[in-house]
Amino acid sequence: MQKSPFADPNAGPAPKLPETPSQTAGPYVHIGLAPHAAGCGFDQSTLGEKIVPATAEGTRIQIDGTIFDGAGDPVRDALIEVWHADPEGIYHTTPQTTTKQRYGWGRVVTDFETGSWQVKTIKPGPCPDPIGTPIAPHINLWIVARGINLGLHTRLYFDDETQANTADQTLLRIPDLDQRNTLLARYRGGAGTVSDPRRYRFDIHLQGAAETVFFDV
Amino acid sequence: MTRSDTIGFAPRDRDWHPPAYTPAYRSSLLRSPRRQPIALDHSTGELTGPVFGHADVSSLDSDLLANFAAPDISPIGERILIHGRVLDEQARPVPNTLVEIWQANASGRYRHKNDSYLGALDPQFGGCGRALTDQQGRYQFRTLKPGAYPWPNGGNDWRPAHVHFSIFGHAYAQRLITQLYFEGDPLIAHCPIVNTIADPKAVDRLIAKLDLTETVPFDMVAYKFDIVLRGACSTVFENRLEGN
Numbered sequence: 001m002q003k004s005p006f007a008d009p010n011a012g013p014a015p016k017l018p019e020t021p022s023q024t025a026g027p028y029v030h031i032g033l034a035p036h037a038a039g040c041g042f043d044q045s046t047l048g049e050k051i052v053p054a055t056a057e058g059t060r061i062q063i064d065g066t067i068f069d070g071a072g073d074p075v076r077d078a079l080i081e082v083w084h085a086d087p088e089g090i091y092h093t094t095p096q097t098t099t100k101q102r103y104g105w106g107r108v109v110t111d112f113e114t115g116s117w118q119v120k121t122i123k124p125g126p127c128p129d130p131i132g133t134p135i136a137p138h139i140n141l142w143i144v145a146r147g148i149n150l151g152l153h154t155r156l157y158f159d160d161e162t163q164a165n166t167a168d169q170t171l172l173r174i175p176d177l178d179q180r181n182t183l184l185a186r187y188r189g190g191a192g193t194v195s196d197p198r199r200y201r202f203d204i205h206l207q208g209a210a211e212t213v214f215f216d217v
Numbered sequence: 218m219t220r221s222d223t224i225g226f227a228p229r230d231r232d233w234h235p236p237a238y239t240p241a242y243r244s245s246l247l248r249s250p251r252r253q254p255i256a257l258d259h260s261t262g263e264l265t266g267p268v269f270g271h272a273d274v275s276s277l278d279s280d281l282l283a284n285f286a287a288p289d290i291s292p293i294g295e296r297i298l299i300h301g302r303v304l305d306e307q308a309r310p311v312p313n314t315l316v317e318i319w320q321a322n323a324s325g326r327y328r329h330k331n332d333s334y335l336g337a338l339d340p341q342f343g344g345c346g347r348a349l350t351d352q353q354g355r356y357q358f359r360t361l362k363p364g365a366y367p368w369p370n371g372g373n374d375w376r377p378a379h380v381h382f383s384i385f386g387h388a389y390a391q392r393l394i395t396q397l398y399f400e401g402d403p404l405i406a407h408c409p410i411v412n413t414i415a416d417p418k419a420v421d422r423l424i425a426k427l428d429l430t431e432t433v434p435f436d437m438v439a440y441k442f443d444i445v446l447r448g449a450c451s452t453v454f455e456n457r458l459e460g461n
Contacts, residue, residue: 032319095270105267147244
């Protein structure tokens with residue numbers, strides 16, 4: 001268990017200032033957060049493009065998905081941030097340097113034509129919660145787009161982690177099995193190497209019968 | 218680690234933030250989850266976040282007057298300084314955190330392939346910037362005042378001049394995107410996106426105030442915009458456990 005950056009013994013419960021309210025990221029979020037995707041001459045920025053270093057050890061995975069709106073149409077202008085632990089369950093919180101790349105955080109955008117998105121990274125391991133209970137391997141997702149007034153938090157778990165998922169306290173808190181299953185990425189083959197990553201499918205439904213479970217983080 | 222050592226965040230006040238479903242802002246109709254989000258006990262993934270450093274940000278990144286322009290050429294528009302502090306709800310500065318902004322140019326046009334507004338692109342203006350806060354949580358950007366622009370919503374809707382802000386904080390639970398508006402803009406009151414926020418006091422937190430003390434004489438006026446992120450609270454997790 002890493003020390004929280006907020007492990008401040010004086011941290012008090014009484015807020016003095018209200019949180020700044022959220023506003024939608026709008027349709028042009030790419031300019032600010034994924035300039036290479038805006039298609040208008042920004043190509044100098046690579047912040048968030050690579051989620052793990054090319055040399056990182058572990059099981060290589062590739063997740064493909066689409067975000068659907070309540071009419072079943074793909075959302076073509078969304079941005080997803082991912083944040084996940086390494087295979088040992090450790091979240092890396094050291095800054096990037098000229099010689100060491102950041103680990104476990106990155107951004108992907110949905111394709112302007114098809115709405116599909118793809119994440120390539122290393123499969124995270126289980127991480128203990130603050131009282132020591134293991135949390136099943138998962139990737140934290142944060143979704144922003146036009147029409148989303150407050151960024152949506154969800155978790156991507158893996159359907160080939162049956163045992164860990166069965167004991168995961170967050171999954172167990174979702175009584176409806178269909179809803180719980182909205183958080184499972186589906187294994188589609190692959191060995192886990194760079195040339196043959198384990199491939200998963202994870203679609204996100206913002207609304208409707210298959211609405212993904214979102215969290216009040 | 219004992220339970221009392223655990224740091225967490227109080228749940229967000231969802232009446233203060235805009236709700237997901239805000240029919241007057243039509244894009245929310247089909248993109249708003251209809252079920253209530255499920256409360257999540259904070260674990261390492263929520264209590265940590267990516268850490269950014271000077272390898273991620275250059276000094277030019279916070280100067281939108283220069284970061285896309287040819288040398289010695291200025292983009293067209295009203296030169297402004299936007300500055301402020303990133304604080305938490307306990308009024309403590311949030312140092313070394315990444316602040317990213319993006320905006321339209323002075324004619325209300327974004328440098329984005331999906332924006333086809335009549336307003337002209339300015340070859341000298343990109344419209345994105347980033348900065349790290351200093352030890353006191355301060356940040357600043359040199360930029361242009363963006364133009365207002367029409368958008369497809371109700372037939373005759375206009376966005377007030379605004380700058381998009383993305384802020385990380387030190388924990389993923391603090392992650393926030395919002396928009397800055399400018400004091401005195403008559404379009405603010407008419408904007409369906411602004412009005413997704415119910416409480417006028419909350420809207421006021423998004424209106425940057427003219428700040429004559431930081432104005433650069435014969436160069437640019439200044440606007441002050443402080444940002445408040447959720448603050449850690451040592452007792453929250455324990456309280457949540459009792460609710461299980």
